[in-house]
Amino acid sequence: MPISLYLHIPFCKHRCAYCDFNTYAGQEVSIPLYVNALCNEIKSLGHHIPQLNVQTIFFGGGTPSLLSAAQYQTILQTIHDEFDIISTAEISLEANPGTVSSGYLRDLYLLGFNRISYGVQSVNPEELRMLERIHAYSDVVDAVTWSRRAGFRNINLDLIYGLPEQTLERWQHTVKLIMGLHPEHISAYALTLEHGTPFGRWAAKGLLPIPDPDLGAEQYEWTMQYLAEHGYEQYEISNWSLPGRQCQHNLQYWHNFEYLGIGAGAHGYASGFRYSNVLRIKTYIDRCTSSRESGLPFPLTSATINHHKNTVRExxxxxxxxxxxxxxxxxxxxxxxxxxxxxxxxxxxDEIGKMTNYGLLEIVDDVLRLTVHGRLLGNQVFMQFVE
Ligand code: SF4
Structure with a gap:
């Protein structure tokens, strides 16, 4: 079975107020050493086993578009040296619309990137300011236009609904405007107020209005209907695409197939192991720069800090x-x-029977899946399957 690669790029120009990802602002000076460390981890994985077929590569973050095209050339060459990248591989980059240029996108396309995912979140200037995003909607328009010119035919736009004080009409305006950019793929996630983020702290102190969950559900239901009417198939709770444009990399996760997580804080699942890497950039660089072998079995490397061999039940x-x-x-x-x-x-x-009786799960021919109502209560359904 072909495998997928996830590479984490933990650098951002500014840390957005709602973000709880493993990413750091103001550490761009470490990027060259980090690229070197990533290549070492790739080699360490490649040396463990004979050449594996790679079907998707995903650079996520953080802000992967802070690395130069030359740095991506080095990383992709290292992957080519250690793995067999299949000819139809999906190679994706997450990008912040405020960090790309026409020339940069052309260079990425020539290197083999064929999918790009922009963190848009909103078209509304006040909402973008509240989220502390560094881009304006005009940057999104430029980024998509330049991406098309560069050759990209697979573009995702990420959006967030359920923002504090966001009305249904404001959310509808965001969705309708980005539809004018004709993305092949749209992701729409509900805002979550995570502990340890400024948003989480402000909400706890009553300084940030807590989004109304009923309004969030209304926004989600409207989105499902509107995108379906415009030819987008919902294939995952938060993801829609034009026919044949599902994100192949994320499908690997959702089918619970194997992927290697590479980079600071990356998670992976292969050979029965769930594992995660050390979080901090400097520690990751130190661990991947020293020549010591981890002595651990594939897919664990000197960057691994947690691993667990799954039981069949898990x-x-x-x-x-x-x-x-x-x-x-x-x-x-x-x-x-x-x-x-x-x-x-x-x-x-028992679990399937209970959820089916509640009208949250259904069996259609060979398929067990959420009902339309169940999509609104997905977390309650999923919890049934965890002991
Ligand atoms: S750009 Fe993305 S990864 Fe970086 S801080 Fe903002 S939300 Fe987090």
Missing amino acids: DMQETMLTGLRLTSDGISIMGFSTRFGLDVRSVFG
Whole structure:
């Protein structure tokens, strides 16, 4: 089975007030050493086993568009040296619209990138200011225009709904305006007020209005209907695409298939191991720059700080948690029994029965999936499958 690669780029120009990702502002001076460390980790993984087929590569962050095209050339060459990248591989970059130029996008396309994902979040200047984003909507328009000119035919735009004081009309305006850019893919996530972020702290002190969950549900339901009317298929709880343009990399996660996580704070799942890497940039660089071998089995490297060998039961639970996010494909009953040698209805009979009775899950032919109502209550459904 081909594998996927996720490479984490933990640098941002400014840390947005709602963000709890593993990313750091003002450390761009470390980028050259970090690129070197990433290449060392790739080599360490590649040396462990014979050449693996790679079907997707995803650079996420942070702000991957802070690395230069020359640095991506070095990283991609190292991946080519250690793995077999299949000819149809999806190679994606997450980008902040305020950090790209026409020439940069052309260079990335020539290097083999074929999918780009922009963090747009909103078109409203006040909302962008509140989120502390460094871009304006005009930067998004430029970025998409330049991406098209460079050759990109697979563009995702990320949006956030359920913002404090965001009305339904304001959210509708954001969605309608970005539709004018004709993206192949749209992701729309509800804002979550995470502990340890400025938003989380302000909300706890009553300085930030807590978004109304009923309004968030209304925004989500409107989005499902509006995007369906405009030819976008919802294939995951928070993701829509034009036909054939689903994100292949994320499908690998949702099908609970293997991927290698590379870089500071990256997570991976391969050879039965769930693992994660050290978070801090400097520690990651130190660990990946020294020549010591980890002595650990594939896919663990000297950057790994946590690992856990999954039991079959845990693999089955995780397959439920990720697969039920797929609103159309869901869990294939036959696929589950081919993989685990057991019928999903016998392993999780009680949970499936309960959720089906509540009208949150349905079985259609070979597929177990959320109902339309169940999409609004996904977390409650997923919790049933975790002991
Ligand atoms: S640009 Fe993205 S990763 Fe960076 S701080 Fe903002 S939300 Fe977080």
